Amino acid sequence: MDTRLPSVFLRASSIGIVLAILAACGNGREKPPSTLRPDAAQKSQQEQQAKREREKRIRNTQDCYIEERRLNPNQHTTCIYRCPDGKIESENVAPGFYCPTVLNVMKR
Numbered sequence: 001m002d003t004r005l006p007s008v009f010l011r012a013s014s015i016g017i018v019l020a021i022l023a024a025c026g027n028g029r030e031k032p033p034s035t036l037r038p039d040a041a042q043k044s045q046q047e048q049q050a051k052r053e054r055e056k057r058i059r060n061t062q063d064c065y066i067e068e069r070r071l072n073p074n075q076h077t078t079c080i081y082r083c084p085d086g087k088i089e090s091e092n093v094a095p096g097f098y099c100p101t102v103l104n105v106m107k108r
Helices: 007-027 040-059
Strands: 061-071 077-082 088-093 102-106
Touching: 040 061, 077 102, 088 102
Parallel strands: none
Antiparallel strands: 061 077, 061 102, 077 088
């Protein structure tokens, strides 16, 4: 009596075993973190930090209102502004342009 298994059965079972091993090994692995795309938690943290920085910059500004316009010899205009805290700010404007009525400046 021949105790050898047919070669077709051996080939099919060996392919099945290899596929089972590959499936078992591949399921436990996680994808490596991508450095190009931040994950959702890191992205939301960056957005919150950017929002806090914008709000901080807005709180540290003040509006200064026009007080005087002076024409310079080179036809530029010097706009002089007075701020609520008593400080004076100035800005030069090219010929053909007007002084803005309000100048938003950083508090020092």
